[in-house]
Amino acid sequence: MLPRLLLALAALAAFPAPAQPLDPARASDLVVEQANAFRREQKLPALETNDSLARAATDFAAFMANSNRFGHKADGNEPAERARRQGYDYCMVAENIGYQYRSRGFRSVAELAGGFVTGWKKSPEHRKNLLDRDAVETGVGMARSASTGRWYAVQLFGRPASKSVKFSVANETSRDVEYRVGEKRHSLPRRSVRTHEVCAAEALKFGRDTYAPKPDDRFSVVDESRGPRLRHLAP
Numbered sequence: 104m105l106p107r108l109l110l111a112l113a114a115l116a117a118f119p120a121p122a123q124p125l126d127p128a129r130a131s132d133l134v135v136e137q138a139n140a141f142r143r144e145q146k147l148p149a150l151e152t153n154d155s156l157a158r159a160a161t162d163f164a165a166f167m168a169n170s171n172r173f174g175h176k177a178d179g180n181e182p183a184e185r186a187r188r189q190g191y192d193y194c195m196v197a198e199n200i201g202y203q204y205r206s207r208g209f210r211s212v213a214e215l216a217g218g219f220v221t222g223w224k225k226s227p228e229h230r231k232n233l234l235d236r237d238a239v240e241t242g243v244g245m246a247r248s249a250s251t252g253r254w255y256a257v258q259l260f261g262r263p264a265s266k267s268v269k270f271s272v273a274n275e276t277s278r279d280v281e282y283r284v285g286e287k288r289h290s291l292p293r294r295s296v297r298t299h300e301v302c303a304a305e306a307l308k309f310g311r312d313t314y315a316p317k318p319d320d321r322f323s324v325v326d327e328s329r330g331p332r333l334r335h336l337a338p
Contacts, residue, residue: 155186158189274324304316
């Protein structure tokens with residue numbers, strides 16, 4: 104019969120060693136790296152990290168970990184509101200959230216980060232945010248719940264207000280006209296001008312004419328022999 108000490112050692116050997124503490128900051132960095140690798144696979148530009156978005160994401164991940172409440176409005180605020188409180192002057196903000204738990208723990212920060220990104224890639228709404236063409240910046244935060252062991256992650260996607268597109272449309276005809284900016288229809292009275300500011304370059308459509316406005320572009324609806332047309336004016 105084995106001595107009691109050897110029996111105790113044999114029993115301990117039957118269980119895996121506890122996982123080493125994981126660095127949430129490093130795991131967050133890996134989420135950005137993996138998200139950008141996915142975007143490049145889809146022929147999209149990589150996202151730049153933004154400190155304000157990262158603070159907002161980290162604070163919200165910590166809130167969910169401490170409260171064990173989960174949801175985009177778990178703290179009573181919208182993602183854009185949390186970003187603005189951290190000083191992010193936004194044109195658009197989108198958010199992915201998730202949580203993971205493994206009784207044996209996670210072997211590495213790469214395994215932890217990869218679980219979140221893989222899950223988001225498989226979810227249509229989360230995948231849409233990962234591949235949003237309008238997003239140019241991102242920030243990621245993670246936190247672990249001391250009471251449940253769950254890891255919570257938040258990834259914010261943003262486009263700053265400085266990258267919005269401002270342009271004008273003038274109606275030089277003697278009648279009211281209608282046109283579209285993206286999917287939204289607009290009515291413009293005769294002899295009037297309207298200035299638009301959109302988060303990203305959306306198509307401007309009038310009849311057969313379609314343009315992709317750039318910052319400070321000017322357009323005019325004019326009468327021609329074959330009917331009114333939309334013209335792009337020189338700056």
